[in-house]
Amino acid sequence: MRRIxxxxxxxxxxxxxxxxxxxxxxxxxxxxxxxxxxxxxTLSRLTLTTSASDTQVEQITKQLNKLIExxxxxxxxxxxxIERELMLIKVKASGAQRAEIKRTADxxxxxIVDVTHNAYTIQLAGTSDKLDAxxxxxxxxxxxxxxxSGVSGLSRGEKVxxx
Amino acid sequence: MLSGGDILIxxxxxxxxxxxxxxxxxxxxHIYDSLYKxxxxxxxxxxxxxxxxxxxxxxxxSTGRPGVVLVTSGPGATNAITGIATAYMDSIPMVVxxxxxxxxxxxxxxxxxxxxxxISRPIVKHSFLVRDARDIATAIKKAFYIATSGRPGPVVxxxxxxITNPTELVEYDYPKQLTMRSYSPAAKGHTGQIKKAVAMLxxxxxxxxxxxxxxxxxxxSDELRELTQMLNYPITNTLMGLGAFPGTDRxxxxxxxxxGTYEANMAMHHCDLxxxxxxxxxDRVTNTVxxxxxxAKIIHIDIDPASISKNVxxxxxxxxxxxxxxxxxxxxxRPKMAKRTKTQLARLDEWWDQIEGWRKQDCLQVTPCEDGxxxxxxxxxxxxxxxTGGTSYVTSDVGQHQMFAALYHPFDEPRKWINSGxxxxxxxGLPAAMGVQMAYPDEVVTCITGEGSIQMNIQELSTCGxxxxxxxxxNLNNRALGMVKQWQDMxxxxxxxxxxxxxxxxxxxxxxxxxxxxxKIESLDELEPxxxxxxxxKDKLVFVDVMVxxxxxxxPMQVAPNGSMRDMWLKKGVRT
Ligand SMILES: Cc1ncc(C[n+]2csc(CCOP(=O)(O)OP(=O)(O)O)c2C)c(N)n1
Ligand SMILES: [Mg+2]
Numbered sequence: 001m002r003r004i005x006x007x008x009x010x011x012x013x014x015x016x017x018x019x020x021x022x023x024x025x026x027x028x029x030x031x032x033x034x035x036x037x038x039x040x041x042t043l044s045r046l047t048l049t050t051s052a053s054d055t056q057v058e059q060i061t062k063q064l065n066k067l068i069e070x071x072x073x074x075x076x077x078x079x080x081x082i083e084r085e086l087m088l089i090k091v092k093a094s095g096a097q098r099a100e101i102k103r104t105a106d107x108x109x110x111x112i113v114d115v116t117h118n119a120y121t122i123q124l125a126g127t128s129d130k131l132d133a134x135x136x137x138x139x140x141x142x143x144x145x146x147x148x149s150g151v152s153g154l155s156r157g158e159k160v161x162x163x
Numbered sequence: 164m165l166s167g168g169d170i171l172i173x174x175x176x177x178x179x180x181x182x183x184x185x186x187x188x189x190x191x192x193h194i195y196d197s198l199y200k201x202x203x204x205x206x207x208x209x210x211x212x213x214x215x216x217x218x219x220x221x222x223x224x225s226t227g228r229p230g231v232v233l234v235t236s237g238p239g240a241t242n243a244i245t246g247i248a249t250a251y252m253d254s255i256p257m258v259v260x261x262x263x264x265x266x267x268x269x270x271x272x273x274x275x276x277x278x279x280x281x282i283s284r285p286i287v288k289h290s291f292l293v294r295d296a297r298d299i300a301t302a303i304k305k306a307f308y309i310a311t312s313g314r315p316g317p318v319v320x321x322x323x324x325x326i327t328n329p330t331e332l333v334e335y336d337y338p339k340q341l342t343m344r345s346y347s348p349a350a351k352g353h354t355g356q357i358k359k360a361v362a363m364l365x366x367x368x369x370x371x372x373x374x375x376x377x378x379x380x381x382x383x384s385d386e387l388r389e390l391t392q393m394l395n396y397p398i399t400n401t402l403m404g405l406g407a408f409p410g411t412d413r414x415x416x417x418x419x420x421x422x423g424t425y426e427a428n429m430a431m432h433h434c435d436l437x438x439x440x441x442x443x444x445x446d447r448v449t450n451t452v453x454x455x456x457x458x459a460k461i462i463h464i465d466i467d468p469a470s471i472s473k474n475v476x477x478x479x480x481x482x483x484x485x486x487x488x489x490x491x492x493x494x495x496x497r498p499k500m501a502k503r504t505k506t507q508l509a510r511l512d513e514w515w516d517q518i519e520g521w522r523k524q525d526c527l528q529v530t531p532c533e534d535g536x537x538x539x540x541x542x543x544x545x546x547x548x549x550x551t552g553g554t555s556y557v558t559s560d561v562g563q564h565q566m567f568a569a570l571y572h573p574f575d576e577p578r579k580w581i582n583s584g585x586x587x588x589x590x591x592g593l594p595a596a597m598g599v600q601m602a603y604p605d606e607v608v609t610c611i612t613g614e615g616s617i618q619m620n621i622q623e624l625s626t627c628g629x630x631x632x633x634x635x636x637x638n639l640n641n642r643a644l645g646m647v648k649q650w651q652d653m654x655x656x657x658x659x660x661x662x663x664x665x666x667x668x669x670x671x672x673x674x675x676x677x678x679x680x681x682x683k684i685e686s687l688d689e690l691e692p693x694x695x696x697x698x699x700x701k702d703k704l705v706f707v708d709v710m711v712x713x714x715x716x717x718x719p720m721q722v723a724p725n726g727s728m729r730d731m732w733l734k735k736g737v738r739t
Contacts, residue, residue: 066468068288068343069345071345
């Protein structure tokens with residue numbers, strides 16, 4: 001099952017490599033990974049997605065917790081949560097295609113953020129599923145480049161991951 | 164105001180470090196100069212950095228205090244890796260200080276540069292790269308705290324040379340207190356869980372205690388003994404846990420697992436309640452996990468939550484320091500002991516009867532060689548036990564001799580049996596024995612080894628000469644990588660691919676060249692008298708090279724793959 005694990009970690013050199021190293025060492029898979037400092041600069045928030053069984057995810061969270069720099073973590077998929085991923089996609093867009101692509105982007109609430117004679121760059125935010133669906137919808141077009149941010153997320157309601 | 168080098172040494176003094184095991188080189192020269200200028204900390208110059216780590220490890224295992232290692236960058240650091248991994252696998256507290264190239268050279272492939280923090284990452288509990296002399300004190304304080312608390316382990320501190328420069332002085336203040344928001348090991352177990360566990364323990368009909376190295380590391384042997392004896396339950400110790408409970412006690416069924424005793428493995432298989440403590444359900448213990456303890460509810464006490472339900476799913480997990488958890492269990496159980504019913508006690512008797520039946524199998528019986536002269540390896544261990552009264556510290560290397568030592572030399576006290584269980588590092592035995600001897604100069608220290616293993620760190624005979632370490636080395640010489648050969652006998656139709664030791668040195672001459680005493684034993688009648696003599700030479704390192712039967716296998720041995728705990732080879736060709 002797909003899991004979104006959100007980790008509060010000391011914003012120190014080497015901390016990220018320990019997380020990544022742990023996954024490699026214990027052959028857990030990482031599908032996406034994002035990390036950036038939080039409003040408190042001494043802390044980073046790291047979000048990763050992985051697909052794992054319940055027992056595997058129990059081990060993953062325990063092993064992550066064992067890392068000295070990890071302060072707290074939460075498996076967002078345990079409860080209601082909000083997840084977002086950002087995608088920038090550059091597609092060939094000329095002639096009649098242009099209107100068609102714009103229409104599809106509108107349907108997905110994407111925005112065209114850069115335009116040339118022959119290409120559109122579209123920005124799209126949403127769940128990973130939505131991004132996947134958009135990519136499928138664009139399969140008729142020539143996709144020149146895709147970049148995705150990886151998933152970020154937090155719990156719904158008043159629950160927070162903080163120290 | 165002090166230099167980084169002086170600060171480092173002062174910090175080690177603050178931590179009451181008495182020995183540093185190390186080897187100098189370019190990037191640690193400033194530190195060595197600071198060492199030279201003081202006399203509180205004694206430096207032990209090894210002959211190979213791997214040995215420095217094993218010595219520190221032996222010191223730590225026997226005393227419970229962290230071992231300290233100092234090595235230079237590059238090859239010094241990489242040579243230390245095997246010893247760090249060895250300590251990591253067995254949760255041994257250790258602080259390793261490695262020199263690093265100057266800060267401005269890091270990342271340029273400069274001379275003797277290696278990314279020590281990177282290389283050691285998977286085999287340390289934590290590591291630091293110190294970037295400023297002002298940060299040394301905090302790094303050291305944290306390193307010792309992390310290495311020794313919770314589930315212990317090795318910590319690496321990598322220090323670029325410029326940080327220890329004697330001409331750059333900074334403010335020094337050793338932190339008295341330490342708070343780490345991201346690290347707080349459990350201080351006690353969950354009382355609700357402990358109560359539940361006690362209730363299950365008392366209701367069990369066929370209970371079994373399975374105690375590992377965590378009991379020793381957690382200094383909980385007294386509590387374990389009290390609980391086990393109060394309950395009158397059978398107990399088995401893992402390879403790492405030998406000595407946690409007295410090995411000669413009637414309730415002790417010996418070691419379990421791949422080379423466990425018949426009675427221990429049978430009792431494991433048939434028990435209806437298993438209480439595991441400071442043990443981690445290693446694959447060398449469980450055999451096929453899906454067939455492990457099929458009738459048992461399982462309670463697991465461990466300081467490390469990640470150990471729980473990692474390999475085997477347990478029913479009642481208790482996370483906490485083993486000592487406080489056992490003490491709490493004792494308090495809860497004690498008043499309930501008198502309330503055990505007659506039926507309950509009768510059931511326990513039945514269980515003991517069943518166990519005594521298994522014990523009658525006498526799985527460790529040794530049949531002497533028919534010629535009357537050839538020595539069986541087991542007989543050597545038995546003779547060592549007899550001659551020393553079983554009181555010496557015993558370290559071992561890895562192979563058949565290790566298993567023979569574990570099976571044929573009972574240990575009645577914790578921290579007396581010292582071996583590399585998790586990593587299985589050949590070459591561990593001698594340097595570990597040296598570390599123990601360093602910590603206990605007046606005690607007898609035995610190193611049980613094989614002619615394969617001993618040659619992996621034999622250069623330390625020189626260090627033993629320099630520091631007058633009277634270790635007794637007992638070499639079970641079977642002219643073979645015996646354990647490898649045993650597997651080839653059993654699984655590869657006896658094709659002994661590269662498991663023979665050709666061109667062995669004359670060990671007696673070799674140790675004499677290092678200034679020690681050597682004996683060679685070739686027939687059974689010499690065994691005891693020569694060992695007597697060896698151990699009577701109190702101030703000498705004595706190397707006893709014992710020619711043993713090269714055909715001998717270690718039994719019992721669990722049947723794999725797909726076997727359960729109770730599936731064992733009891734002798735050549737004899738299965739349960
Ligand atoms: C460093 C290292 N290399 C290889 C092995 C694999 N290995 C395990 S036991 C063994 C044979 C050990 O031979 P010896 O020390 O003579 O002991 P014996 O089994 O003959 O008693 C080997 C090669 C190991 N454990 N450690
Ligand atoms: Mg051998």
